Amino acid sequence: MNTVVIKESQGTLGARMSAMGDAARGAAAGLRTASTDTKNKALAAAAQAIRGRKEQILAANARDMEAAASRGMTSAMMDRLKLDDGRIEAMAKGLEDIAALPDPVGKELARWTQPNGLDIARVATPIGVIGIIYESRPNVTADAGALCMKSGNAVILRGGSESVHSSHAIHAALVEGIESAGLPAAAIQLVPTTDRAAVGMMLEGLGGTVDMIIPRGGKSLVARVQAEARVPVLAHLEGICHSYVHAGADLEKARAIVVNAKMRRTGICGATETLLIDRCIAETHLAPILSDLSKAGCEIRGDKDVVAVYPSAQLATEDDWHSEYLDSIISVRIVDGVDDAVRHIATYGSQHTECIVTEDKEAAEQFMDALDSAIVMHNVSTQFADGGEFGMGAEIGIGTGKLHARGPVGVEQLTTFKYLVRGSGQTRP
């Protein structure tokens, strides 16, 4: 099998990774002042290059699929890895969509004049060099590269070993687009080795050249990044999202929202994992909701009060409340009002997205106010926790940390800012 996996001594790898960091820093200096038009041209050309290189990308993907099959990868994972005509077109279209977004760089975020005449403006600027470590679908190579390009950042991508050939083929198309617009190829670099030591080097910041690391992947990847990183991390942790059906809920609305929140797509971070429902409506509301979920193919794991009302539910264990299933399973608990629901979520949640279903506006405000999650919702499916659905265009994920950016991370969230202070000779007394 033809492979691009390169293993080498730490010394040589270190030198190559360090050179990537330097190249990224150099590219970032040019990207910082690149015009919107140039960046958009690069993205449009990259989209065309992806279409033009479809056969090479499919061939590379076939090699990844073959290797995955021989390693016994699950069919769900194989499906994530697989590219076809439709997915390649979607990837190209994704780049064009990002080109169509407003340029976040240079936007005046605030401006005011001090009594002494100082004119102070806060203006959005690129962050610089972003390292993205991911392990999921090969299209992340294109999406993440394009989001960083649009926001004026150079990016060093480190994809998963299972998609290495696909990622390289996609990356080659991106570079073709970038260069045709006159931007440096180093604006989007892909780490050319699957050696895990390369990740460690990125986490150490490649000699001070990396400004931020974004991990995209499972719990163990994010945990490693958080433990080892010596540079700021924009973390995308798990989404243990809750839907809470309050005593004041409209039953039909609750049924539609809960089944959508859980079952529309079970593998996304905004999928509801736990259903909370008020005790006083358990007799009337619980069975119809759980029956809808069952019919949609969802396994129900409830506390003993739930099992009493809905005997076909399995008994949940403590682990269930901590679980991000990303699957057709839901944990269900009966609670005693808003405070009790908030307490459960504060104890077991991951501060991602939670929703209250109720017609009682006061209860809704109480719930939304009390929770410290990135996104709190009222009468909406938690599956709306998405940059596109927020009107922010494409996103790199949902930030679950509290600093810099929470919630959907799109092009605006990939910028920082600087202050421009204009005076006329003022000295400070």
Next chain:
Amino acid sequence: MNTVVIKESQGTLGARMSAMGDAARGAAAGLRTASTDTKNKALAAAAQAIRGRKEQILAANARDMEAAASRGMTSAMMDRLKLDDGRIEAMAKGLEDIAALPDPVGKELARWTQPNGLDIARVATPIGVIGIIYESRPNVTADAGALCMKSGNAVILRGGSESVHSSHAIHAALVEGIESAGLPAAAIQLVPTTDRAAVGMMLEGLGGTVDMIIPRGGKSLVARVQAEARVPVLAHLEGICHSYVHAGADLEKARAIVVNAKMRRTGICGATETLLIDRCIAETHLAPILSDLSKAGCEIRGDKDVVAVYPSAQLATEDDWHSEYLDSIISVRIVDGVDDAVRHIATYGSQHTECIVTEDKEAAEQFMDALDSAIVMHNVSTQFADGGEFGMGAEIGIGTGKLHARGPVGVEQLTTFKYLVRGSGQTRP
């Protein structure tokens, strides 16, 4: 000598630090929803308690001064440590000034409606638990505690060992104020030991209870924090600030700005450390500017071109360009236009604050656009790099990192945000 320094086994210290983290987390939950009025009452009462406990605070400070003298502390350091009636009143007044600031919590930062009717609002919320590690003046105890209180965060303060008695006396006053307003004492905690192991525990996050660490102090403290922290750090690194006198500068403006930027106060991070001046005006502008600086008591260290024009200057070494003197010393270099000045700053600067002095607006915009510093100025003294001077009220420092907050960190910068999404039963297609 009566001492509050407690040394104990790691196990016991670990248990106590961990209990502080839990207490802070508990207090943060209450502070998050505390009213503006309650927080302001606590701050006003704390100001009164500081005034009322003046004698105890002065006595505690005398013990610190005595210990410092016996350890042979420099007189500059002794001056930083010393409290007197005026400084205690200034500290109390500082708390009242923070009470008078607008409450940043709950502020609607953005709000829009999606085509499907979703009403999305981004609202400022407290971060949670902030750990502040400092080594400077004892008044940081009051300032940092008050800024966190106003922004709804619980704080764990770890002051320097040299000011331990003063900090404890000030902290006791803060707690008196907090409790009188009905807020939990754990809203502002002071680590009761000078054991350096306690810092390590804070940097590890006290069992997931600390959301952010802010180091305030010298280079070695910040370096230790950045190397060891397992939680996000809002770094306040050194300020190697530059004033650049461009060919188009007005000489009188340049003289006034440069002498103020360097000499108004040499010990603050916004003080200019390096002067750059265009070659074509060196003959006319350099001598008057350097002569002003000399007369003000500043030592001049120039490159060989500077020494040629101004022979009383010492010859600068490579180290000088990297130095944050925080003293009456300036390094001076002759450059060849805006690009060369930008290149010098990008190589040696710390991305804090830089200023161009010129009447040429185009050159000013070019300079401000090209630099990637937190604050870029035109015709202003760099000493204006200050939260108060920006109209933001008190600040905890000037952030030099790129994430979350750059530039002055005041109460607004000590908040994060969450999204409130209000719907009417929408499910995602």
